[in-house]
Amino acid sequence: MDLKKLQRIIIDSLEDVKAQDIRVYDTTKLTDLFDRVIIATGTSNRQTRSLAMCVKEDVNAKGGEVISVEGLETGEWVLVDCGDIVVHILQPLLRQYYQLEGMWGAKPVRVKLASDKGLAKASEPDDDAD
Known part of the structure; x- marks a missing residue:
């Protein structure tokens, strides 16, 4: 699956379950294992599990592989390995403690969140696709 399409599916899934502070990082120069790291915060154990399961279901439903x-x-702290993209979903205290952005955050990727005005989700028609 195309990297941008997979990235969009994951971000949309995280937003659907109200993930907070979603960040995307390009890791192509840091490791050969994957191309992106996505970090998001869930406010409870239940929400982090739900976020992970939503990502898994949406990626699989749209032809990707988890x-x-x-x-x-x-x-x-739930990790979802989607091959080219690894998703870390952490509760706030763990995210603050481990500071994964310091490890993977050398090259942030600018992405539009669906919560931003005018952006269609991957499942909706989008006239100005990236």
């Missing part, structure tokens, strides 16, 4: 989901047992 390699694994880790951390559902506790729901404090």
